[in-house]
Amino acid sequence: MPHGLRKGLATYGDAGFSLFLRRAFIKAMGYTDEALDRPIIGITDTFSDFNPCHGNVPDLIAAVKRGVMLAGGMPMAFPTISIHESFSHPTSMFLRNLMALDTEEMIRAQPMDAVVLIGGCDKTLPAQLMGAASADIPAIVVPTGPMLVGHYKGEVLGACTDCRRLWAKFRAGDIDEAEIDALTDRLAPTKGTCMVMGTASTVSTMVEALGMCLPGGGSVPATHADRIRVAEASGAAAVRLARDGVKPRQIMTEAAFRNAFTVLQAIGGSTNAVIHFTAIAGRLGIKIDLEAFDRLGLDVPVLVDLKPSGDYYMEHFHWAGGVPRLLRELAPLLDTGCLTVGGRTIADVIAGAEMVPGQTVIRTVADPIATGGGLAVLRGNLAPGGALLKRSAATADLMQFEGRAVVFDGLEDMTARLDDPDLDVNADDVLVLRNAGPKGAPGMPEAGYIPIPKKLARQGVKDMVRISDARMSGTAFGTIVLHITPEAATGGPLGLVRNGDRIRLDAAGRRIDLLVDEAEMAARKAAWVAPPVHAGSHRGYLKLYLNEVTQADQGCDFAFCIGE
Numbered sequence: 005m006p007h008g009l010r011k012g013l014a015t016y017g018d019a020g021f022s023l024f025l026r027r028a029f030i031k032a033m034g035y036t037d038e039a040l041d042r043p044i045i046g047i048t049d050t051f052s053d054f055n056p057c058h059g060n061v062p063d064l065i066a067a068v069k070r071g072v073m074l075a076g077g078m079p080m081a082f083p084t085i086s087i088h089e090s091f092s093h094p095t096s097m098f099l100r101n102l103m104a105l106d107t108e109e110m111i112r113a114q115p116m117d118a119v120v121l122i123g124g125c126d127k128t129l130p131a132q133l134m135g136a137a138s139a140d141i142p143a144i145v146v147p148t149g150p151m152l153v154g155h156y157k158g159e160v161l162g163a164c165t166d167c168r169r170l171w172a173k174f175r176a177g178d179i180d181e182a183e184i185d186a187l188t189d190r191l192a193p194t195k196g197t198c199m200v201m202g203t204a205s206t207v208s209t210m211v212e213a214l215g216m217c218l219p220g221g222g223s224v225p226a227t228h229a230d231r232i233r234v235a236e237a238s239g240a241a242a243v244r245l246a247r248d249g250v251k252p253r254q255i256m257t258e259a260a261f262r263n264a265f266t267v268l269q270a271i272g273g274s275t276n277a278v279i280h281f282t283a284i285a286g287r288l289g290i291k292i293d294l295e296a297f298d299r300l301g302l303d304v305p306v307l308v309d310l311k312p313s314g315d316y317y318m319e320h321f322h323w324a325g326g327v328p329r330l331l332r333e334l335a336p337l338l339d340t341g342c343l344t345v346g347g348r349t350i351a352d353v354i355a356g357a358e359m360v361p362g363q364t365v366i367r368t369v370a371d372p373i374a375t376g377g378g379l380a381v382l383r384g385n386l387a388p389g390g391a392l393l394k395r396s397a398a399t400a401d402l403m404q405f406e407g408r409a410v411v412f413d414g415l416e417d418m419t420a421r422l423d424d425p426d427l428d429v430n431a432d433d434v435l436v437l438r439n440a441g442p443k444g445a446p447g448m449p450e451a452g453y454i455p456i457p458k459k460l461a462r463q464g465v466k467d468m469v470r471i472s473d474a475r476m477s478g479t480a481f482g483t484i485v486l487h488i489t490p491e492a493a494t495g496g497p498l499g500l501v502r503n504g505d506r507i508r509l510d511a512a513g514r515r516i517d518l519l520v521d522e523a524e525m526a527a528r529k530a531a532w533v534a535p536p537v538h539a540g541s542h543r544g545y546l547k548l549y550l551n552e553v554t555q556a557d558q559g560c561d562f563a564f565c566i567g568e
């Protein structure tokens with residue numbers, strides 16, 4: 005098996021010439037033969053002026069390079085796409101699969117014996133792991149890490165749970181324009197990923213539980229010296245992985261995914277993680293069973309007290325012992341024999357957990373925040389392919405609920421009518437958003453957190469049952485049913501709901517149902533008309549995306565990328 009510079013030669017019909025040319029060109033960078041004969045460790049450079057969550061990437065690359073060289077390897081950084089949530093039109097999820105393709109193909113195209121994946125903002129680590137799983141070379145993740153908390157008038161603030169909370173206050177007229185402007189200086193005070201248990205933190209925590217980053221990698225703050233040390237150690241670990249030939253599929257086994265999903269339930273993490281880890285597993289031919297995930301939740305208590313469901317932030321989770329401490333608490337529910345990229349097992353990681361006296365961020369199994377898991381999988385005549393409810397962020401009184409449907413036919417319709425004073429809506433209605441799924445929007449935007457209509461917000465209404473085929477930011481909260489599958493735009497039953505229909509949410513029974521009889525449903529189905537095609541869908545990435553994207557139950561990966 006060729007390695008180092010000899011891997012993946014450009015095709016000229018003469019391998020000797022290809023290698024000769026490669027050496028000649030790369031020496032323009034001043035490398036010596038001694039350097040070029042070492043194991044080559046690729047490092048993804050996802051720095052971008054548009055991506056503050058990756059603002060520390062240059063420092064991390066420098067540290068990874070140091071670690072690689074200390075261990076006898078040759079580091080080579082290379083750029084890939086970088087995706088930030090707020091700088092991704094129409095939505096970052098639309099671009100995740102593009103980043104996965106980019107990462108996979110650049111790993112394949114360039115000669116490297118292992119790759120260090122540096123990412124962090126929501127879609128980046130899933131995309132990188134999808135790509136690395138398919139590229140099938142040794143890989144290790146270095147998350148960029150969470151930012152530190154912000155402060156405003158004595159209050160601790162976090163991106164972006166408090167962004168949403170404060171924006172809701174602004175919509176309700178409780179704070180004015182000057183104050184909401186001032187808050188933009190305080191909500192994201194350092195480089196790094198959102199510091200609540202949103203999608204980025206959920207993913208980095210699960211990546212550590214999966215065994216794909218070193219202990220502490222999931223939670224050390226982005227701006228802390230320990231983050232640099234994790235990066236240096238990861239560079240050295242990458243050289244070991246290259247020498248031993250340990251591939252991602254040896255770490256990301258079915259048991260390792262079960263461990264990661266157990267952690268997802270215990271942290272009351274982001275619903276988005278279900279889609280992302282389904283997609284990563286799918287690349288390896290591992291099918292995530294939603295019902296098994298739901299059953300897992302019945303045994304797994306919610307132990308981590310972080311926003312948006314709880315009170316604390318990622319830096320507090322880290323100083324309470326982070327993932328190793330959490331794994332220790334969950335040990336009876338885990339497969340502790342799973343291997344990690346550090347060369348040790350989960351049992352070894354647990355043995356090294358720091359026990360912090362008196363901390364209350366990571367609870368014990370005997371004193372959980374909640375039982376029954378953070379996320380519930382729903383079925384029913386509205387979601388034959390499944391839907392998700394984040395129980396840990398929902399209002400207890402709304403989890404068994406029946407109400408009248410108030411339907412929005414898409415994002416434009418919702419934006420146009422939601423705050424209309426004449427909108428026929430009451431606090432005990434169910435807000436329905438459709439045509440916001442993988443193909444419908446397109447890109448399945450984080451629009452499932454439908455704002456409370458202004459006139460109700462001003463009356464003090466804080467939560468309502470809201471259902472959609474969209475996603476929701478991991479930083480959001482409320483009684484919100486998401487990822488309804490199949491989506492409305494492909495003919496799913498959500499597209500058949502009419503204003504005034506009755507909808508029942510039965511969280512305990514794991515059901516979401518439209519209370520309309522079957523004959524009427526069949527008549528509506530026969531009369532259903534697909535929404536108009538998206539502008540620009542005849543060409544380019546949008547065409548590829550619309551042709552190939554799968555539904556949420558398959559991780560919204562492209563059909564042709566899913567593994568055997």
Ligand code: FES
Nearest residue numbers: 057125197198204
């Ligand atoms: Fe990047 Fe939240 S916007 S992690």
